[in-house]
Amino acid sequence: MPLGDKPGWEKSESRYCGVEAEFDDDIANLLSFNLNLGAFDFVVAPLMNPTYRPSLVQANSGGTCVLPFAGSDLVLSPSQWSSHVVGKISHWIDLDSEDETLRMDSETTLKQEIAWANHLSLQACLLPSPKSKSCANYARCVNQILQGLNNIQLWLRIPLTKIDDASMDANSGELVDSWEQWNSFRILCEHHSQLSVALDVLSSLPSVHSLGRWFGESVRAAIISTDTFLTNARGYPCLSKRHQNLIWGFFNHSIQVVVSGTSLRNTAAPGSDLVTNHSSDNVENLQKHPLRSYLDYIGYLFQKMDPLPQQERYELGYRDFLQSPLQPLMDNLEAQTYETFEKDSMKYMQYQRAVSKALLDRVPNEEANVTTVLMVVGAGRGPLVRASLQAAEETGRKIKVYAVEKNPNAVVTLHSLVKLEGWEGIVTIISCDMRYWDAPEKADILVSELLGSFGDNELSPECLDGAQRFLKEDGISIPSSYTSFIQPVTASKLYNDVSSPFFFLSHTLSVFMFSARLAPPQSVFEFTHPNNSTTKSNERYKKLLFELPDDTGSAMVHGFAGYFDAVLYKDVHLGIEPSTATPNMFSWFAIFFPLRTPVCMKPGSSLEVHFWRCCGSSKVWYEWCVAAPTPGAMHNTNGRSYWVGL
């Protein structure tokens, strides 16, 4: 039965917990024992007798005997097979062995077992870890199998080893980073969507940066060995703080936990052996599954997990969507879009604070009856007008507001709002594109919210350059400046989904669901308003150099997450750059700039990235490329995949 009922988690696969079992001739009994007595949701069980070797069968019987499957497909119902059994492929197989007989036996067995699992419509099969660093033949065989599968998932078991641990490949003395092994394997299999990872969690854990890489990978299960557990004062199993955090990470990424191994509780209770322990337990415990207490602890962690913050609940609805950026100059926004943005109260609080400070700076207390001319350019359905009026009221300053809006549909609402709110005489509505408006007077303060997720990507610079004509020489622009940021991310799960080289995703989801950040963000382009530079060019070019933290190990860069931070006025800022992000704001998702070919980074190498903001006569676009460690192609040449129309 599921680990618990938790709001927002009804659909997450991480509610289900499995158990790894040894081979059993009687799988019906095995299932009943673990599901009914143990309360596990599924069993990871071998499908074939581990003593089976095709070459022995052939030698003994000429190849005519029956394969040693654990009974026929009739011993369980179809729904039992598909809902409660994960097939565990024989652990002895080694397709990269020097021993040709073992290699051939392994290939035959792997193909037979997966074909049987496919026949049973199992949801997944667990493939044993590669036995050596070189696993090309194993990958070749799995890749061939993947071409002919139904919906079954193949989980490749990968140990979550410390990079500085002794290598699996003991003979060579070389250190093996298990992530690199997985990376080779899945590249060989062309990022096939039915190939994923089952992480083997052991008692020693790699560094946080090294662990982080796995959250950008397609991990489906985490197998926790009972060896990993500690024993609390009462003799019950528990986990270290670091392991607890890891398990919560798994829950957040829809990764199912599987408990593996034998119960250690008997040896942990001092002075007890198997028999005495049995007799000292009460009658209920006698009937208990030996791993039940481990499951209970996992369930306890699941319940103890922090509930989703409101912002993430909002974003849940967007989890499966890749969104295209807006074209605010070419298209008119719809009512629903205005509705969504206007609900973002935190944003308007920041604007109100910025306007208040600007009004106080502009008009000293002794001249409080001077009227300040404030223009809201891109007024939409009026939220910035309202914030400005509230700022005036709060500071006791007089203002006259021009609300300039190019969308005639929004202007309809603005007019009714003026009547409804009694703003007549204070607010003048101008139905016009700010770039072409012939203003009757000049403004003291220009207020706008034209920012996109990447700051300038909704053409705020071009719009405000146009509006600057009617701002006084010493006038104030709110925002006064904004800066875009990027950081390299690994996002295997998204990699195959990206049809367009440009989309938004939530900046929180980019961390929790899809990707792992590999290095801190760095600033890219900055724009200041009013723009007093001589050239007035809004083209930009920036070269950036990212270093991965030393303890990350190798990593794959699939692209760049993009953010912005805006200075509204003096110390009042607004933004989604993770280290300084305005809390509880949901108007902006992070932007993603993918790489057509992911770049593999070795420890100690650095990533050189070039970003351009290009301006044409009718459009603005970005181009980007990676120049080191290996040069890559230019992206979005002449804005061919994504551009914003002027």
Place this chain on the structure above:
Amino acid sequence: MPLGDKPGWEKSESRYCGVEAEFDDDIANLLSFNLNLGAFDFVVAPLMNPTYRPSLVQANSGGTCVLPFAGSDLVLSPSQWSSHVVGKISHWIDLDSEDETLRMDSETTLKQEIAWANHLSLQACLLPSPKSKSCANYARCVNQILQGLNNIQLWLRIPLTKIDDASMDANSGELVDSWEQWNSFRILCEHHSQLSVALDVLSSLPSVHSLGRWFGESVRAAIISTDTFLTNARGYPCLSKRHQNLIWGFFNHSIQVVVSGTSLRNTAAPGSDLVTNHSSDNVENLQKHPLRSYLDYIGYLFQKMDPLPQQERYELGYRDFLQSPLQPLMDNLEAQTYETFEKDSMKYMQYQRAVSKALLDRVPNEEANVTTVLMVVGAGRGPLVRASLQAAEETGRKIKVYAVEKNPNAVVTLHSLVKLEGWEGIVTIISCDMRYWDAPEKADILVSELLGSFGDNELSPECLDGAQRFLKEDGISIPSSYTSFIQPVTASKLYNDVSSPFFFLSHTLSVFMFSARLAPPQSVFEFTHPNNSTTKSNERYKKLLFELPDDTGSAMVHGFAGYFDAVLYKDVHLGIEPSTATPNMFSWFAIFFPLRTPVCMKPGSSLEVHFWRCCGSSKVWYEWCVAAPTPGAMHNTNGRSYWVGL
């Protein structure tokens, strides 16, 4: 006028020689001087005054003045522009400068000049060398320009420097391999087909391995500085042996030579200065172009070049074709194909030698009247039957020949041949697939020519395993074994042309025209006949490790050239593996196994490659992958792109 008339070279672009010129206001005069007086075929000339800077023009005139082009488009006829002028882009441009004004001026100028060249329908423009190792902004701009061009080629000037020379990037003290710079540039430009290289040849040359890489690149011109020339005893310019070989390499790869610089002959003639030299020359020489003697020397090298061997003349007809491998079991060969193969006399001489040796071994002189049963399987239109009969005659042995052929059309010819040649009573024709023939007796010798370019790729192993039933226990198979070989090659020019991941090309052309070999070939799969192994499996798996020679520098591996070598009988072999290739044989082209993503190899790194021969119930195919230095995808999974039907 062209360098000379040479059979086979009528269509090669390397017949034309150009000259690099300084800026001249009067381009009509410049052209006439160099073409009429100098006898050059084209001029590489600047199109714009080198003092022009867009920022100065803007500052001085508000941007309204005329651009300083070298006159209007009317000063030359359209055909003069397009046939005789290569536009030389201003050498001062530096798009990766730290100086923003210079960077912007450079971008504006580059775009203006190429637009002008495009307007004039020039065939090519020469782009100046990147000024620093980092050239991302230069590449970004060129890449944008490439999207909107007509047919004009852009030649990026790249110095052919020694890797161990002092770097261009003097400040960093880092060594720059100019090939790496080109590699980054063209990757950034997505291997655009209109971007190519103009190599700047200087007096010191890199190693042979380092030079070799350029012959796999899209090099269109080689600019030879007059500094590079030596002076012979008579005071005329000449080149070192290494430079002569390089120039011949250029001719063979359709690379045009451009002479650059000032005549050094005056200073070379001791005791002469400009005036005395002039007066000491005869009247004809007074009228001579200062670089005429350099052109004459290039023409002399062109004439002196070895004529094409017969084999390459044969292959000329195939230069522009990528051929698909044969499907000899599924399809019947056509008469034309038989005709081509039968002309390959060298092949049948080797077969005759092998059969002779086998007959002598099989039948001692004292038993010379014993009849040997010889079966030709896959007899086609009879060339192996003829070679076998000639071997019998030559050795004085008696033979009885069964000619087994599955193609009924070829059998028609065989029957008429038996009558024509008087082979009645000696040769029995069997119209049957050798795998299913029910032979009336067993053979002493089985002769076949079922080999493909990669040895086993036309399913010789499967066919001969089938035919083995009617070979005596101690019988002989000719061939007795064969081995396939691969070697990594760089082949940029082909890279964009490969639509299918499999094709043939001539093994000589693979060297001279399209690609450069990066490391010696290594053996892959071996098959022996008769096949006495217990498993009889024809599946194979081989892991190979290639090391690049130390003095190569970095290189790009685009795929693998494949060859075979076959032991017909004892010391008689037949094959196309370059180091042991049978001379003057043209039945087999080399095979090419491309990589979907080329692999960049740094000096000192090694290339780990895995090759599989996979067998299904109805087909045989190869899979391959690169595992190091960076893992790549599996190729041809389940034979999806190429397979051979059983």
